[in-house]
Amino acid sequence: METRKPRASSAKRKEKTTLTSVDQYLAATPEPGRAMLIKMRAIIRSVLPAEATEVISYKIPAFKLKGILVWFAAFQDHCSLFPTAAVLDEFRSELAGFKISKGTVQFPLDKPLPQALIKKLVKARLASSGYRKPSRIKG
Helix, strand or coil: CCCCCCCCCHHHHCCCCCCCCHHHHHHHCCCCHHHHHHHHHHHHHHHCCCCCEEEEECCEEEEEECEEEEEEEECCCEEEEECCHHHHHHCCCCCCCCEEECCEEEEECCCCCCHHHHHHHHHHHHHHCCCCCCCCCCC
16 A cells, blocks of 8 residues: 655645735736736726726736726736626727637737727726716716
8 A cells, every 4th residue: 555745734835925915926927027017007007097906816916996807917928918708709809919718818928018909908897897987076
């Protein structure tokens, strides 16, 4: 009968630090992904209302306004934006040059970010979330 070695505790197996902020995630991201994510973060932020906050969700950065609006993350050869499958379906023709899957679109690290397209995707996700810009009441 084969004997097994005791397994290391999960803390020892997982020596990575749990990231609790987007700034920590960015600091831990190697270049060129970090630079691209910083740009993507700024593009996303430029579209969202001031009350949207940054969080870590599913171990990647996200923007939240009541619920999660979009996630974004860096990988070995691309950065991804996760605006939901419904939003991607809405822009399928404009996304023809990019790799897409369920709820994500991938932007290669060796090409510039399509800023206008990212803004459209984020605006569409904001609208699909039910967000309505507060109206100013004159009085």
